[in-house]
Amino acid sequence: MNLLPGPVAVMGAGSVGCFVGGRLQAAGATVRYVARPRVSQALREHGLRLTDLETGEHRLASADLDLRDAAPADSALVLLCVKSGGTAQAATELARALPAGTPVLSLQNGVDNTATGRVAASALNWLAGMVPFNVAELAPGHYHRGTSGDLVAQDHAALRPWLPLFAAAGLPLKLHADLRSVQWGKLLLNLNNPVNALSGLPLRAQLLQRDYRLVLAALQTEALAVLSAADISPAQLTPLPPQRLPAVLRLPTLVFRLVAARMLRIDEKARSSMADDLALGRPTEIDAICGAVVRLAQRVGMEAPLNGRMLALLSVQQPQRQDGWRLRQSLGLA
Secondary structure: OOOOOOOEEEEOOOHHHHHHHHHHHHOOOOEEEEOOHHHHHHHHHHOEEEEEOOOOOEEEOHHHOEEEOOOOOOOOEEEEOOOHHHHHHHHHHHHHHOOOOOEEEEOOOOOOHHHHHHHHOOOOEEEEEEOOOOEEEEEOOEEEEOOOOOEEEEOOOOOHHHHHHHHHOOOOEEEEOOHHHHHHHHHHHHOHHHHHHHHOOOHHHHHOOHHHHHHHHHHHHHHHHHHHHOOOOOOOOOOOOHHHHHHHHOOOHHHHHHHOOOOOOOOOOOOOHHHHHHHOOOOOOHHHHHHHHHHHHHHOOOOOHHHHHHHHHHHOOOOOOOOHHHHHHHOOOO
16 A cells, blocks of 8 residues: 655744654655744754654654745645744635645644634645644754554545645544544643643642643633533543543542552653743744633623633733742632
8 A cells, every 4th residue: 555645834933843744754755844034943953853752753854854945836735833823814824825625634622723723824734633642842953752543534535635744743643533632632731731831830730730720720620611611522532421520639648649640651751842942932833722721711692701810811921920829829729
């Protein structure tokens, strides 16, 4: 079976884009990376190093990396990995470069990126996807996957020829008929991103502090109520159903360690992408996460004040790190 349907363009090659694109290239794909100047310079100087909590190390020399300013017209598949706030601009650029019908697979956080892309570039074939694992940039050109899980995308004929390649890369792509539920299931988990970013801690260390877990539990409880009112059933992406997660998060830490042992199988180096954004002084994706809950609440005649407060905390120019107790106070939970 042919594993190489054509060239792959990674639009927005950051942590996720470099990791997925690099693994596909290591499996034999032709990959073009469209990245910010900082990332492009790091790849030119250091090449691409990929490490993983489950598998071995992959290295790609800088001379083997095809760095571009834009996705080339012969791209057979585009992996859209820009931050959610950059989707409209990226879609406009892709529309100028690519022929009609080119599949664009969104590997972004949030639930509205493909809809945004269709508005800006309706001739392209927009496909929703979901990345369950965490990727952190440990050093220039070094990207580390610290959690596990399989890539998920909406079931579409344009993606089926690519399945053998993703499998060969060690990144199985599971096609799902109802991706909306998967996206909201992931968003519930991503509500920890701002908590982690404000904590300044690695993910595992943050989850082992009960005050931070209480904040996450409150955000998830509020979001679950909004989803129920909107008649959206979030998919189960962890060993526990979404509706049970808040109760487990509220457990005392000694009990939480036992009950959530599988949930805590997180590499010590793992941290959220929002934490990386905060550390680098970049805008975060808070609007695509907590903002999405607030907007859905408004559409169903509800309010989501806790997610709204978290949105406000991360929307200032220089968000300040907070210990768990102070963060609870900031959200009115203390």
